[in-house]
Amino acid sequence: MFLSSIGFSIVIMSIWPYLQKVDQTADASFLGWVIASFSLGQMVASPLFGLWSNHRPRREPLVVSLCVSVAANCLYAYVHVPASHNKYYMLAARGLVGVGAGNVAVIRSYIAGATSLQERTGAMANTSACQALGFILGPVFQTCFALIGDKGVTWEALRLQVNMYTAPVLLGALLGVLNIVLILVVLREYRVDDSGRQCKNVNFEEANVDAAPAPQGHIDQVAVLATNVLFFVVLFIFALFETIITPLTMDMYAWTQEQAVLYGGIILAALGAEAVAVLLGVKILSKKAGERAVLLGGLLVVWAGFFILLPWGSRFPMVQWEDLHNGSAPGPTFGEAALGLWKAPGDHSEAPTGCPLVQAWCRYTPVVHLAQFLTAAVLIGVGYPACNAMSYTLYSKILGPQPQGVYMGWLTASGSAARILGPVFISQVYARRGPRWAFGLVCGLVGLAAALLGLVYRRLVAFSERL
Missing domain, CATH: 1.20.1250.20 (MFS general substrate transporter like domains)
Structure with a gap:
């Protein structure tokens, strides 16, 4: 949860300027769709990954969801390559990142199944704390990547631009790979009842004949x-x-x-x-x-x-x-309000x-x-x-x-x-x-x-x- 939260929040501050850079036809309303696409993807994927985890070992949906996230982050880093419709590629990339984030349901269900009633509250609170800490540190890392600058370094052989906009998602992809390794190497699946006694579970790779049946x-x-x-x-x-x-x-x-x-x-x-x-x-x-x-x-x-x-x-x-005859909308919309999140402190306006x-x-x-x-x-x-x-x-x-x-x-x-x-x-x-x-x-x-x-x-x- 900690690594996934960093991988998500580390990108937030750079979405708007990157969207403007790759597609000048993108406006504030489209920014709102890009932001919302993450939640839409997560909303669709969460029940599906949850259903999968009910019938198969949980590492399967976890690994697949992380692979989707890694691929989506790589797509995000390459949205500048197509000759047109770049904003739609970014929309798809953020939506797929949301699909990958649907693994939250699997993570929470694993914690619920692997803890007794006495352990449950502490485990859930610790998980939420790790998630919150990741959301805090993500923007901090993004600020550090701002030192790379707008142009950054271009790797011509791979047509890859490493700059202040793409470096965060590349780090997010790297964290996703690290998560996959940890799941394959470290994660061990087991299930207990409310009293802490081990239960039989379809998520086990090997059945435990001594395990008690679930109530x-x-x-x-x-x-x-x-x-x-x-x-x-x-x-x-x-x-x-x-x-x-x-x-x-x-x-x-x-x-x-x-x-x-x-x-x-x-x-x-x-x-x-x-x-x-x-x-x-x-x-x-x-x-x-x-x-x-x-x-x-x-x-x-x-x-x-x-x-x-x-x-x-x-x-x-x-x-x-001031003069009101400027065709402005009555107050900031969601997308317009979000624009401020990606303006640099030095971008002073006379508004x-x-x-x-x-x-x-x-x-x-x-x-x-x-x-x-x-x-x-x-x-x-x-x-x-x-x-x-x-x-x-x-x-x-x-x-x-x-x-x-x-x-x-x-x-x-x-x-x-x-x-x-x-x-x-x-x-x-x-x-x-x-x-x-x-x-x-x-x-x-x-x-x-x-x-x-x-x-x-x-x-x-x-x-x-x-x-």
């Missing part, structure tokens, strides 16, 4: 569905929060795009470090309070964070009074700052103070990782010792759908109605999720506890 029983489908919905909400709210940081800070504090990207990147990096600490802490807290209580507490903390983001008071944001008057709410909606925003970010940074880890843990315990590949695939797919829909939702509501409506609706959504958790609270128990 039989029906999975609580209501609990499964409820957990999928809760997981969707958890990833939905964090995806929209990541998306809204840049346009919100530009509108509320009259930051330039460069300032919003720089400070927003610092905030997200700090939230990533905070997430690692939180994930290590919930391992201890869940043993005392239980996973359900930690999940509920995390939702309440997230709700408090978005409630604090609601505009209050009599002070209003600075409004742009006006403040809340654009084409967003009518700028004239009557109070400002979200910086202290509000930072406090909310800290709270969301506490609640999100706790909810994420507890959702996975509860889900795996509800499913029990049976092969969980397909179910984990659906859970991963629901998270991928959330990462697609979250940015679309927040960009549309924010641009048309402003932060009061946007964050108010999010508060309502989180409140409904907490209410759903309350309704099914008694059903979210381990499989063995229902027998």
Whole structure:
């Protein structure tokens, strides 16, 4: 998970300038499709890899998915070669990287099957912490690759350009190969029941005659569905929060795009470090309070964070009074907001700052103070990782010792759908109605999720506890 997370996040910062370089017809809306293609690919592939892992040794879908990722990264490095339609090759490459990332379902199902109930929470939290750490270090490595420059070095024999855009994906491909070697050499498959006793398993390459049969029983489908919905909400709210940081800070504090990207990147990096600490802490807290209580507490903390983001008071944001006859869209869309993520700090523009008057709410909606925003970010940074880890843990315990590949695939797919829909939702509501409506609706959504958790609270128990 750590190496895969680095391989994904190390590319994010360079997508937009590379897309512009290889195909000048690409615009902000197409960038949005390139970004979304990863989640679309993962959403489609996760259940398929999960089904595969239920009936065959897990190393098979893991190795195949990593081979797809390696090939996709190599394709990404060569999208400059075709004479035309380069942007579609990049779209395909990112989609295939998402297909390879569908192995998350296999990884989670392996952890669930290889740990007892006592070990499950700690193992899931450790996995999430490794994933979060990889997302933190990826952009750091990307910054280092920026030293190579735009032109870099060209290997004519292979028509390969090694520059600040392709070096990250080549490293991602190398990490994928390393992952394949580790799986083939190190990974040993075994399966235990909730008490830690070894069970018979189709994933074994050699049957163990001494292994106990897996306990039989029906999975609580209501609990499964409820957990999928809760997981969707958890990833939905964090995806929209990541998306809204840049346009919100530009509108509320009259930051330039460069300032919003720089400070927003610092905030997200700090939230990533905070997430690692939180994930290590919930391992201890869940043993005392239980996973359900930690999940509920995390939702309440997230709700408090978005409630604090609601505009209050009599002070209003600075409004742009520049000429409005420029055909601009009402506020930044998802793709346009994402453009700032790939602008270099030195790319200073003379664009006006403040809340654009084409967003009518700028004239009557109070400002979200910086202290509000930072406090909310800290709270969301506490609640999100706790909810994420507890959702996975509860889900795996509800499913029990049976092969969980397909179910984990659906859970991963629901998270991928959330990462697609979250940015679309927040960009549309924010641009048309402003932060009061946007964050108010999010508060309502989180409140409904907490209410759903309350309704099914008694059903979210381990499989063995229902027998």
